[in-house]
Amino acid sequence: MSDAWLTTLITATPQEGFELAITLSRRGVKYTQPDVATLKRLRPAYAESADALTAASQVVAINFQTVAAANNYWRR
Amino acid sequence: MSDAWLTTLITATPQEGFELAITLSRRGVKYTQPDVATLKRLRPAYAESADALTAASQVVAINFQTVAAANNYWRR
Amino acid sequence: MSDAWLTTLITATPQEGFELAITLSRRGVKYTQPDVATLKRLRPAYAESADALTAASQVVAINFQTVAAANNYWRR
Amino acid sequence: MSDAWLTTLITATPQEGFELAITLSRRGVKYTQPDVATLKRLRPAYAESADALTAASQVVAINFQTVAAANNYWRR
Amino acid sequence: MSDAWLTTLITATPQEGFELAITLSRRGVKYTQPDVATLKRLRPAYAESADALTAASQVVAINFQTVAAANNYWRR
Amino acid sequence: MSDAWLTTLITATPQEGFELAITLSRRGVKYTQPDVATLKRLRPAYAESADALTAASQVVAINFQTVAAANNYWRR
Numbered sequence: 001m002s003d004a005w006l007t008t009l010i011t012a013t014p015q016e017g018f019e020l021a022i023t024l025s026r027r028g029v030k031y032t033q034p035d036v037a038t039l040k041r042l043r044p045a046y047a048e049s050a051d052a053l054t055a056a057s058q059v060v061a062i063n064f065q066t067v068a069a070a071n072n073y074w075r076r
Numbered sequence: 077m078s079d080a081w082l083t084t085l086i087t088a089t090p091q092e093g094f095e096l097a098i099t100l101s102r103r104g105v106k107y108t109q110p111d112v113a114t115l116k117r118l119r120p121a122y123a124e125s126a127d128a129l130t131a132a133s134q135v136v137a138i139n140f141q142t143v144a145a146a147n148n149y150w151r152r
Numbered sequence: 153m154s155d156a157w158l159t160t161l162i163t164a165t166p167q168e169g170f171e172l173a174i175t176l177s178r179r180g181v182k183y184t185q186p187d188v189a190t191l192k193r194l195r196p197a198y199a200e201s202a203d204a205l206t207a208a209s210q211v212v213a214i215n216f217q218t219v220a221a222a223n224n225y226w227r228r
Numbered sequence: 229m230s231d232a233w234l235t236t237l238i239t240a241t242p243q244e245g246f247e248l249a250i251t252l253s254r255r256g257v258k259y260t261q262p263d264v265a266t267l268k269r270l271r272p273a274y275a276e277s278a279d280a281l282t283a284a285s286q287v288v289a290i291n292f293q294t295v296a297a298a299n300n301y302w303r304r
Numbered sequence: 305m306s307d308a309w310l311t312t313l314i315t316a317t318p319q320e321g322f323e324l325a326i327t328l329s330r331r332g333v334k335y336t337q338p339d340v341a342t343l344k345r346l347r348p349a350y351a352e353s354a355d356a357l358t359a360a361s362q363v364v365a366i367n368f369q370t371v372a373a374a375n376n377y378w379r380r
Numbered sequence: 381m382s383d384a385w386l387t388t389l390i391t392a393t394p395q396e397g398f399e400l401a402i403t404l405s406r407r408g409v410k411y412t413q414p415d416v417a418t419l420k421r422l423r424p425a426y427a428e429s430a431d432a433l434t435a436a437s438q439v440v441a442i443n444f445q446t447v448a449a450a451n452n453y454w455r456r
Contacts, residue, residue, distance in 0.1 A: 006319040009377050015082040018100070022107050024322070024368070028361030031326050033351045046354040047109045050122040054131045055358045057104030061138040062365040064100070070377035073085050073146035091158040094176070098183050123185045126198040130207045133180030137214040140176070149161050149222035167234040170252070174259050199261045202274040206283045209256030213290040216252070225237050225298035243386040246404070250411050275413045278426035282435045285408030289442040292404070301389050301450035310395040313453050328398070328444070332437030335402050337427045350430035359434045366441040374453035 009070035017071055021063035028059065085146035093147055097139035104135065161222035169223055173215035180211065237298035245299055249291035253284065313374035321375055325367035332363065389450035397451055401443035405436065 005027065011017040033039060046052045068074075081103065087093040109115060122128045144150075157179065163169040185191060198204045220226075233255065239245040261267060274280045296302075309331065315321040337343060350356045372378075385407065391397040413419055426432045448454075 004317075004319060006322055007317065009318055009372065010379070013080075013083065014085055015080060018082055018103065019107075022104075025361055025365065027322065028326075028364040029357045031323075031364070032360045033357055038352060042352070042354040042357070048114060048118070049354075050118040050125075050128055051131065052354055052358065053105045053109055053118070054128065054135060055355065055362075056108045057101055058131075058135045058138065059358060059362045059365050060104040060107070061101065061135050061142070062362065062369065065138065065142050066365070066369050066372050066377075068085065068142050068146065070372065070379070073142075075086070075146070089159065090161055091156060094158055094179065095183075098180075124190060124194070126194040126201075126204055127207065129181045129185055129194070130204065130211060132184045133177055134207075134211045134214065136180040136183070137177065137211050137218070141214065141218050144161065144218050144222065149218075151162070151222070165232075165235065166237055167232060170234055170255065171259075174256075200266060200270070202270040202277075202280055203283065205257045205261055205270070206280065206287060208260045209253055210283075210287045210290065212256040212259070213253065213287050213294070217290065217294050220237065220294050220298065225294075227238070227298070241387065242389055243384060246386055246407065247411075250408075276418060276422070278422040278429075278432055279435065281409045281413055281422070282432065282439060284412045285405055286435075286439045286442065288408040288411070289405065289439050289446070293442065293446050296389065296446050296450065301446075303390070303450070308393075308395060310398055311393065313394055313448065314455070329437055329441065331398065332402075332440040333433045335399075335440070336436045337433055342428060346428070346430040346433070353430075356430055356434065359431065359438075363434060363438045363441050366438065366445065370441070370445050370448050370453075374448065374455070 009067055011067065011071060014068070014071075014074050017067040017074070018060070018064055021060050021067050024063040024067070025056065025059040028063075085143055087143065087147060090144070090147075090150050093143040093150070094136070094140055097136050097143050100139040100143070101132065101135040104139075161219055163219065163223060166220070166223075166226050169219040169226070170212070170216055173212050173219050176215040176219075177208065177211040180215075237295055239295065239299060242296070242299075242302050245295040245302070246288070246292055249288050249295050252291040252295075253287040256287065313371055315371065315375060318372070318375075318378050321371040321378070322364070322368055325364050325371050328367040328371070329360065329363040389447055391447065391451060394448070394451075394454050397447040397454070398440070398444055401440050401447050404443040404447070405439040408439065 009020070011020055029039070085096070087096055105115070161172070163172055181191070237248070239248055257267070313324070315324055333343070389400070391400055
């Protein structure tokens with residue numbers, strides 16, 4: 001992928017950090033399956049499976065560990 | 077999501093930190109499936125599957141690692 | 153849950169820390185399925201599945217990472 | 229369990245640390261299923277499943293992270 | 305494998321770090337299955353399974369933790 | 381196992397560290413299933429399953445975290 005989508009891990013708030021973790025999780029999928037039409041086709045079944053949603057939340061949690069550490073946990 | 081639901085990772089006690097980890101885990105699901113009616117429909121089967129409950133507990137454990145580190149493990 | 157079940161991550165020994173990790177893992181389940189009767193009903197099949205037991209041990213391992221770090225690994 | 233099986237995370241060598249990680253992984257199972265006869269009955273099928281063996285190795289890897297950090301990675 | 309494919313974990317940007325995490329994830333597969341023809345044969349089904357894509361994204365997330373820490377999170 | 385197979389986590393290069401992570405992952409399997417003939421029998425099906433290969437890569441990623449930290453990420 002040639003576009004610049006990740007220039008920093010630093011965010012203003014924990015919530016923005018959590019949303020960056022979601023972006024990282026989706027990008028991890030997109031590097032393996034770059035075809036947007038395929039991803040869209042897979043989405044409905046995926047978003048209706050409790051197991052798939054838990055698995056997605058786990059990837060977000062792992063990426064959020066990274067982003068939170070990068071931001072020194074947004075401690076004042 | 078436009079509401080501000082995560083303004084800090086700091087909590088007064090480890091138990092509040094654990095409950096924040098649960099919130100983070102649920103938000104990780106909700107970003108993928110924002111439709112509350114769908115989530116409610118999935119819940120009964122989910123909450124009666126031992127495997128699903130263990131998987132949920134694992135996501136909480138990962139998020140609790142983050143929250144605990146943010147709070148320097150609530151050491152005095 | 154209104155009861156105070158987690159007031160500190162500090163334990164006297166690594167073994168008590170491991171047992172706290174087990175408590176954390178079970179609490180992670182209980183926040184999703186608070187009904188004790190359901191949990192008791194799920195238990196027999198669960199405790200006879202090698203895959204389920206390995207998954208449970210994994211959640212304990214993740215929580216033990218947190219507790220061990222909190223206790224600075226019980227180094228003297 | 230009333231016996232003292234974990235008094236320290238410190239080991240003389242990385243290999244002993246890896247073996248401690250295996251002990252931790254097995255103890256994580258045993259706290260959920262304390263009946264040794266059941267565990268012995270589950271073992272044959274388990275030890276012949278590639279997926280189960282990979283899952284077991286993953287739990288060991290997670291526990292080894294903890295033990296290795298406790299020992300400051302056995303750096304001289 | 306005799307070729308030198310990993311000489312440093314340091315990258316100029318977080319995005320290059322994420323791409324290195326993808327490389328690490330693929331290498332982890334390739335050490336177990338070095339036959340490129342087999343990998344190519346497995347790919348289509350794999351890239352059309354939502355569960356497989358989430359699992360792949362999780363491995364990337366774990367490797368990205370390592371690369372990000374190595375780069376001190378690309379903090380200025 | 382009585383042979384000394386792990387005397388240090390320190391390696392000269394990141395690539396050697398990655399290969400040590402692979403060794404750790406395989407040893408984690410071998411402690412559970414020490415019979416080499418069984419492992420050889422399981423291998424073909426295993427190495428042709430995309431899910432199994434991803435799971436194997438995940439264990440390597442977790443072990444690589446440990447080895448990379450031990451080596452202070454091979455920073456100069």
